[in-house]
Amino acid sequence: MPHKQAKRGGNSQVVSGLINANPTGYAGNLLISNPAGSTVGSGGFAGNYDITYTPGNLIVNKAVLTANSVAIDSLSLNGANFGNGLAVLGLINVTPKVLSFNDLGITGTTKPYDGSVYMTGLALTTSPGAFFNGDNVSALATGTFSTQNVGANLGYTVGITFSGAGASASNYVVSGGAVYVAGAGGNGPANGEITQLNSVTDTGPNGGNWSNPASWTTTGTSIVGAVPTQSPVGLVGVGTPNVANVIIPVGKNVVYDAAVGMPITSAVEDNGNLAINLPSAATLAMPISGVGSVTIMNTGAVTLSGNNSFTGGTTINSGATLIAGSNNAIAAGNIQSNGGLFGTASGGVTLVAVNATGSMTLLSSITTTGTQSYGDLRLATTAAGLNASMAGANTISLTTQNANISLLGTVDGQPLRRNRY
Known part of the structure; x- marks a missing residue:
């Protein structure tokens, strides 16, 4: 009064x-x-x-x-x-003016993938007349998407706050509360979108995990954190890569670990070393190019099924298993095996060549268009899903279409009298 x-x-x-x-x-x-x-x-x-x-x-x-x-x-x-x-x-009690979400004009519900759920481009385009002249007040918005992955028609949640000099901010409220929910049962349709990021580069610690956000910088920027993972949106069981291209620089070693989750299909330019360290079986269809190498570690059988062209060769560590699931899975075919296991998937896989050194267990029959050479070999009974010999599952055949096959070591521990066929 x-x-x-x-x-x-x-x-x-x-x-x-x-x-x-x-x-x-x-x-x-x-x-x-x-x-x-x-x-x-x-x-x-x-x-x-x-x-x-x-x-x-x-x-x-x-x-x-x-x-x-x-x-x-x-x-x-x-x-x-x-x-x-x-x-x-005395004092005057002022009833706050009620604004609708239409008055506030929420924008910025689309962003490129950055590895987080935060709506980094969120903004408000407040309509004229929403605030009274003389009130030094502004509306602020913060929000999160329902997922961090690439996709369209995504749900999101936006919170609205008012700020200003003096008591001006308290003169306004949002109808129904200051939280806008886009999606089923919310205030409006799920119209959010996260688009695919073009490229990231490994700038993290040498030997760091692929799943570590600190390993990746958006190429050409200083923005860190966009882990190249796979979005479940897209082809069922395959999804869509959140990042189109992945670059591993010369001298860098990155470990593809189980925390990556769904196998990615990003194009990988490997100029360093890609170490695949998985405890359970996985098929990786990502095409791998560059002058770098690939190392297979741990006990999970890794099937490479991409159109690969890397030139640094493949290393199979002791106890690790590599299955070639495409004709170019091991690129030019150079393998250093340290007691690893190797085979080809069934379905007519014909490799360019196999030039293997070290001790290796063959899990299947091998067919190449070019040469084959091996160090010490052990022969295993062909497992289900692998390339079997025409002579039966208990027989492993080595076949080349137009070149030599060289056995330069032992087979099942026994030296051979003849080593070239």
């Missing part, structure tokens, strides 16, 4: 009244009384009026009320009994 006070000697003339205020208009009654309590005049805040007080000749032509103050316009104080000022005492 505000009070207006005019000085008269040692006494006061009090202007008092109850004001019910809201941001879209102000209305109320102004009551003027003298110290003895007799009413001398009244008027409404909604329009122009005159108030006269006698004796003392207080004349008020118009009252003006704003959201944060009360003012008297065209004030005339006549007579010796009044000073030159009018004091306003």
Whole structure:
């Protein structure tokens, strides 16, 4: 309840009244009384009026009320009994203006993949008239997508806050609460989108895990964190790569680990070393190019089924298994085996060549268009899903279409009299 006070000697003339205020208009009654309590005049805040007080000749032509103050316009104080000022005492309760999400205009619901769910481009395009002139206030939005992966028609959640000088921010609220949910049962349709990132480069610690966000920088920028993983959106069981191209620089070694999740199909330019370290079987269809090498580690059988052209060769560690699932799975065919296992998938896989050194266990029959050469070999019974010999599953055949086959070591521990066929 505000009070207006005019000085008269040692006494006061009090202007008092109850004001019910809201941001879209102000209305109320102004009551003027003298110290003895007799009413001398009244008027409404909604329009122009005159108030006269006698004796003392207080004349008020118009009252003006704003959201944060009360003012008297065209004030005339006549007579010796009044000073030159009018004091306003008290508080005004203002009912906040209610804004809709349409008033706020949420934009920025699309972004390129960055490895996080955060809506980094989120913005508000507040409609004209949403805020009253003179209110130093702004609306801020923060939000998250329902997933971090590439996809369209994604759900998201946006939170709205108001900020401003003084108490201006408290003059506004959002209808239904300050949280907008896009998607089923929410405030609007699921129209969010995360688009595929073009390229990342391994800039992390040497030997770091593929799944570590610190390993990857968006190529040509200083932005770190976009792990090249696979989105489940797309072809069932295959999905879509969140990053189109992955670059492993010269001298870098990155470990493709189980935490990567769904096998990726990004194109990999390997100029260093790609170490595949999986505890369970997986098929990797990513095409691998570059001058680098590939190392197979751990006990999970790795099937390479991409159109590969890397030139640095393949290493199979002790106890590790590599299955060639495409004609170019091992590129030019150079293999260094340290007690590893190797075979080809069934379905007519014909390799370019196999030039293997070290000890290796063959899991299947091998067919090449070019040469085959081996160090120490052990022959295993062909497993299900692998290339079997025409002579039966218990027989392993080595076949070349137009070149030599060289056995340069032992077979099942026994030296051969003839080593070239």
